[in-house]
Amino acid sequence: MTSKLIPNISVDCVVFGFNPEEKLLKLLLIERKLEALEPYDININDFKLTGFHVEKSETLEEAASRVMRDLTGLENIYKKQFKIFGDPNRINKPHDLLWMKSQNLDARSLTVAFSFLIPENAINLEGKMFNPKWFPINNLPKMAFDHDQIAGEAYLDLKKKALHDPMVFELLAEKFTLNELQDLYETILGFELDSRNFRRKVLTKKYIVKLTEKRVGQTKKPSQLFSFDQKIFDAISEENRLINI
């Protein structure tokens, strides 16, 4: 059997979504279903990160983007290679071994985990294959394989990077309010921020651009919209010489 897949390498996508109304950070998971077909006499029905094996002719980044496109129909979602999981015993539960066998995949399989960041409402889940669902990061269902570990480490990584990496802006719409930005930080970091101090600080940053628009209708008082300018950020951070240990 000549497959175009590499049998022992997969990508898994840890898809973070932020919902500013609910102030919740979520993960996008899909159902894993294996209905009792012989020779498997166990029903498997839990959740997993979306992922798939890498094709021989594509890069890891291409594989991750392909998997996300298949899931969501979207291209160009922000992503970052995060870690590779390659423990020889990472797949060891009976359910999981059965599943791998049912898919004709190696049990010693390495997976390259990618973190994806997107506003929750940027993905329309209607009518998508695999039945994807959002789960709050602090209330995840039982997950397949070592996906709970992968998700946990990805969240820790995000939490750590949030303090000094602008990747978090990817979780907001292009145009956002300062309250949304503050809610996002509070949600990721897990502590509250003083809104007066937060706003004063943010407003000094040249890469947070005040737009001419306001958002009306959604709340009582119209709120000023802002956007994030990556180019200005990059220029400023190049001249940053502050050691912060």
Add this chain to the structure above:
Amino acid sequence: MTSKLIPNISVDCVVFGFNPEEKLLKLLLIERKLEALEPYDININDFKLTGFHVEKSETLEEAASRVMRDLTGLENIYKKQFKIFGDPNRINKPHDLLWMKSQNLDARSLTVAFSFLIPENAINLEGKMFNPKWFPINNLPKMAFDHDQIAGEAYLDLKKKALHDPMVFELLAEKFTLNELQDLYETILGFELDSRNFRRKVLTKKYIVKLTEKRVGQTKKPSQLFSFDQKIFDAISEENRLINI
């Protein structure tokens, strides 16, 4: 042929070493030699990162540590998984394809890059196999495969993390002087620091512990020694709530 190696997964070690006397950051590389044996009619003689394929029964971390132990005889060197390189065309030069063939390895091979940090003089290179040599990071020789790219990205990663990660202390001996620490930062970051301001800042950090010893003999005036306390650092950084974008 049943091998205990996974044919398409390797680890590569980007070994950083700091020399405080020379104020140089270096990489430890080994020679790649393929002498004209039939059917190969080309001499290969350049340098590469130390690396090897992963065994079926070991984790990636174990593989990286094993490779370092084989090279240096040392255990427990600080290491960090850094990135996986899996481009299908990452090995494409005629020399490199010949080399892979001579080693019975897949040309579509993924390598997991690990960064190692150690003081240069902690490794004794005398009589070691593979003829390892230190090269200043800004003056690297011609390297095999995509190892120049891997080394370059690892250096960028170190430069970026140095600003807020205490991993840099791994490049110094257990006991170090503040001038060594300052030289280290200046070398990695590529700009100069004001020694009065640097010292004042460092001395406020509880995890930089002033020892009762001084180093004598090496310079004219004896110099105060310090050590880094990871536990205190972790405790302090957990309560750090400063967003620094």
Add this chain to the structure above:
DNA sequence: ACAAAAGTGTTAGATCTACACCCATGC
């Protein structure tokens, strides 16, 4: 008019930057 979220100012303490000379020792 009132409910709801948006938005704003001050002060005290801490930290950052810029800048130039004295100190302890080996030779």
Add this chain to the structure above:
DNA sequence: GCATGGGTGTAGATCTAACACTTTTGT
């Protein structure tokens, strides 16, 4: 006694933390 690297202090500017009320709209 002098050369060498080790080590220090001050003042002005900026940033941080802690604190509560006013503004603008939709209903």
